[in-house]
Amino acid sequence: MPVRSSRSLDEWLRFQETLHPRSIALGLERVRAVAARLGLPHRGPHTLTIAGTNGKGSSATLAAGIYRAAGYRVGLYTSPHVLRYPERIQIDGRTADDAALCAAFEAIDAARGDVPLTYFEFGTLAALWLFRAARVEVQVLEVGLGGRLDAVNLVDADVALLTNVGLDHRDWLGDSREQIGAEKAGIFRAGRPAVLVERAPPASVLDAARDVGAPLLRLGGEFDYAVLPDGGWSWRCGSETWTRLPRPALAGAVQYQNAAGVLAALQAGLQRRPLRRDDCERGLALLRLRGRCESYRGVLLDVAHNAEAAQVLADFLRRETAAPRALVLGMLADKPVGEVGRLLAGAADHLYAVGLDGPRGLSAAALQARLREAGVDSQTCDNIGDALRRARRAVGDAGSVVATGSFLTVAAAINELDASRP
Structure with a gap:
């Protein structure tokens, strides 16, 4: 039974x-x-x-x-x-x-x-x-x-x-x-x-x-x-x-x-x-895997929540994507935020910090503060939708928009892209 x-x-x-x-x-x-x-x-x-x-x-x-x-x-x-x-x-x-x-x-x-x-x-x-x-x-x-x-x-x-x-x-x-x-x-x-x-x-x-x-x-x-x-x-x-x-x-x-x-x-x-x-x-x-170097509705989605993954993504962006590049980044508090930020910022023209919910999530302001400590400039955004819109405006039709960091960031980006689809 x-x-x-x-x-x-x-x-x-x-x-x-x-x-x-x-x-x-x-x-x-x-x-x-x-x-x-x-x-x-x-x-x-x-x-x-x-x-x-x-x-x-x-x-x-x-x-x-x-x-x-x-x-x-x-x-x-x-x-x-x-x-x-x-x-x-x-x-x-x-x-x-x-x-x-x-x-x-x-x-x-x-x-x-x-x-x-x-x-x-x-x-x-x-x-x-x-x-x-x-x-x-x-x-x-x-x-x-x-x-x-x-x-x-x-x-x-x-x-x-x-x-x-x-x-x-x-x-x-x-x-x-x-x-x-x-x-x-x-x-x-x-x-x-x-x-x-x-x-x-x-x-x-x-x-x-x-x-x-x-x-x-x-x-x-x-x-x-x-x-x-x-x-x-x-x-x-x-x-x-x-x-x-x-x-x-x-x-x-x-x-x-x-x-x-x-x-x-x-x-x-x-x-x-x-x-x-x-x-x-x-x-x-x-071979397909959600959120790993995945192009979805005009945005590159990639989970890069540690230094090794961030280095791989930065190398890929330099080789395979068009400049200018805008990154939407959300991270958990127990991850190496500064190191990830430095690696990704080297391959990006704009970086937008978004907050993540939950006990381990960093707010946009907290993420920006930790990035600043590592010498990385960023702009805070109210939410993932705001970040994606600002990223698109910054790079225009010819550039690249990337949502990265935590699995939660990638999930939020997918949900936003689905919700805003015409």
Whole structure:
């Protein structure tokens, strides 16, 4: 009998926010206990787990797309969402519907007893519950925060992929790349491949792989890639070499690197889930991800909420967009606002600061003050609509308008662009 829910999706999400005194509480004890009560195994279908500071979402989406092109039934779990919560959980390319999510939440709530799960732990268990119900053959899981103590890590990955290690979430993961790398490498498992998509990873990542006994595939070592002048590219992994691959459909030079890592991870899992080159090419051609270098109604949308992502966006703007450029920026208080602002301001002619709601959001005035401390000039705007209108006026028909910073900024821009459409 299917589980019936007593709450709407919005009611469930509000309820989940009240259960634990902290919105982020790392640790596997709670989620493991409830997973056991739900009968969720620590080894499910073939599992690719992806951690890293940037590139997790596009890598996970590409991997899932390639597996789908090969005919496998695929579950994809990512976070955060841009517009609606169900975006986080996809089965065969379709987002979970509200009723299915509510049924999963009902089952989890019944099993948890007095265990105070966090919002993210509820979502992770719901994804695994729905994937089991759908009998997926592959599940691609994006780590939410760190790796070692993230709820996703309750599942033993068959292949682990680490995109990169940057200085983000320092309050929870540590103050150095070495500390943060050790946390992210916690997804590695003995005897199961670990793919490193960074040419110079922290020593702590290499040490973790050695200590646990995870065979390594390293960018620049066991696999590599090269971009051709026409935008095509070549890739090699061990004795396998592919030439004249199509460019990833998602814009940005970094997507070649992300794709190279994904292909290496899929190559590492070939014994359990065989693939062909044309499956990979179809996945590359169909790659789409909301809010990542996305051109939407005349505005470029890109989540760039840390220094590494801001550098990638700044490079893309200089290479691929027309000047003059106007940036609409909204950020959360716990992000490196000054560093992001300096990087983006170097590729922009105008910068408009907008406020974000919520306990972590910066008001427009607070954002402007922190940017000023970093030597970055900006103008404050009353709201996202005001900012987009002023940005358009500033650059005219020939220039470029960009909405960036937090996921919340991108979501607000999408909603405004939809609402103001003629």
